[in-house]
Amino acid sequence: MASVRFLGHAAFEVSMGGKRILIDPFLTGNPMAAAKPAELKPDYIVVTHGHSDHLGDTVDIALRTGATVIAPYEVALYCDKKGAKIHPMHVGGAYTFDFGVLRLTPAFHGSDILEGDTLIPGGNPSGVIIEAEGKTLYHAGDTGIFGDMKLIGELYKPDVALLPIGGNFTMNIKDAAYATKLLKPKVAIPMHYNTFDLIKADPEEFAQLVEPPTQVVILKPGDSYSF
Ligand code: NI
Numbered sequence: 001m002a003s004v005r006f007l008g009h010a011a012f013e014v015s016m017g018g019k020r021i022l023i024d025p026f027l028t029g030n031p032m033a034a035a036k037p038a039e040l041k042p043d044y045i046v047v048t049h050g051h052s053d054h055l056g057d058t059v060d061i062a063l064r065t066g067a068t069v070i071a072p073y074e075v076a077l078y079c080d081k082k083g084a085k086i087h088p089m090h091v092g093g094a095y096t097f098d099f100g101v102l103r104l105t106p107a108f109h110g111s112d113i114l115e116g117d118t119l120i121p122g123g124n125p126s127g128v129i130i131e132a133e134g135k136t137l138y139h140a141g142d143t144g145i146f147g148d149m150k151l152i153g154e155l156y157k158p159d160v161a162l163l164p165i166g167g168n169f170t171m172n173i174k175d176a177a178y179a180t181k182l183l184k185p186k187v188a189i190p191m192h193y194n195t196f197d198l199i200k201a202d203p204e205e206f207a208q209l210v211e212p213p214t215q216v217v218i219l220k221p222g223d224s225y226s227f
C-alpha cells in the first residue's frame, strides 16, 4: 500500500514500492515539524530545490542513515560535497529505482542555497513524480501555477498531488485550486502554508474551491494518507 505522512511545511515521508522516501525534510527550525530528524530512517531523500525550508536536515539524515539523496544536479552535488550518497537528476529526467520510477518536473521558483552569508547557485528548482505499485504521487515543490501542469496531468495522471497553497512564495489557494483542474488528481493535499506568517492560508477554503472529481484531503502534521 502506498502512503504519505505529512511532517509539516513541504516535508513528507512517502512509503511506495517497499521503500521509505523522504521529501524536503525541513524539520529543525520548522515550527510545524511532526518528527525529529533522528526518528527517521529513509532509504532515499528527495530534495526539490536548495532553499533551507526544503534542503533542511537532508545532509544530517543522509550521513546518519546512508540514504541516497535524489535532487536536481546542483543541489545533489552540494550534498555530495558534504559527504552524502547522491543520485543527481534534472528536470524532465526519469530513472527507474528499486521502488519505482521517479522523475523531476518543472517548478517556477528559485533554488539557491544559503550557507552562512554566502548564496550558492542551486540550479533550477523542481517538482517530483513517483510512480510505484501502480500509483502516482506528485509533489509540486515550490512553484507558481503554470500551464504545463495540464501536461503533467495528461502524461502521468497523479493519484495524489501535494500542492503548495500558502501564497507569497508559491501558488495561493485560488491558484492551487485552479491547478487541480489542470492536474486532475484524484486527491489534492495542501502543503507549504501556516508555517510562517507570510504564508498563512486556510486549507478549508482551498477544499471549498476545489471541484469534483478531485477530492481534498487536509493532513495535520503527523497525519498519514494511504492510497
Ligand atoms: Ni523555496
Ligand code: MN
Residues within 6 Å of the ligand: 010, 051, 053, 054, 142, 169, 192
Ligand atoms: Mn519553500
